[in-house]
Amino acid sequence: MITETKICSSCKIELPITSYWKDRSKPSGVRAYCKECSNTSSKAWQRQNNTRMTALNLQFRASRRGSGKCVVCKEDALKNRNVCKKHYVVDIAKASLGRADLQTVQILIEKFELNPFCIYTGEKLTLGINAHLDHILSRKNHPELKEDLDNVEWISEKANLAKNSMDKEEFIEFCKLIYSRF
Incomplete structure (x- = not known):
């Protein structure tokens, strides 16, 4: 049965149950250490083991490279990439x-x-090959629209490189000008 309060095994302070991470395997239904002590302990462990964890992560990713699987998850990787579509x-x-x-x-x-x-x-x-995400109204001219999802569209790499920092209408007019000359 879950009690209303519990004494933390680390800081020895009696705290409400909501101050503990849930753990169904424990009789109380929560962990022995309060959230604050758990977080402090976890951060300390991460600092002490940062080099080890980085090495293990790099080793894990390297083991997936060339396997046709995403280095982050187990999904199929995009052609010529080490990651999946997502x-x-x-x-x-x-x-x-x-x-x-x-x-x-x-x-x-x-x-x-x-x-x-x-x-x-x-x-x-094709994602990972020739698809670029382009801002319809350029980030240079409209920085306030940088994160606006209605202001982006997928276009080809060549078109994106040619468009550069032009807005969509400017680019279309520019293309018409080039076309009229030839």
């Missing part, structure tokens, strides 16, 4: 939007799957 989009979201929460990643994947063709060239896009 983790590739996580990396793109961090670089382009400055954030990569689950909802953002899902929206970006949905946008790609709804239209896997470049809106400028009609070229078939």
Whole structure:
């Protein structure tokens, strides 16, 4: 039976049950140490074992490289990449939007799957090969829209490099100008 309070085995302070992490294997239903003591202990362990954990993580990722599996999870990796579609989009979201929460990643994947063709060239896009996430209104001219998911679209690498920091309408006008000359 769960009691209302409990004495922490570490700090010896009587605290409400809500101050402890849940643990169904314990008779009390919570861990022996309070959340604060658990967190302090965990952070200390991480500091002491940082080099070891980094080495193990690198070893783990290296074991997955070349296996065709994502180095982060066990999903199939994209062609010529060490990560799956989801983790590739996580990396793109961090670089382009400055954030990569689950909802953002899902929206970006949905946008790609709804239209896997470049809106400028009609070229078939492939994540990890030629698909780039582009800001419709450039980050340079509209920094306030950097994280706006309605302001991004998937386009081809070549189109993105040509577009550079132009807004969508500027780029289209520029392409028309080039076309009219030839």
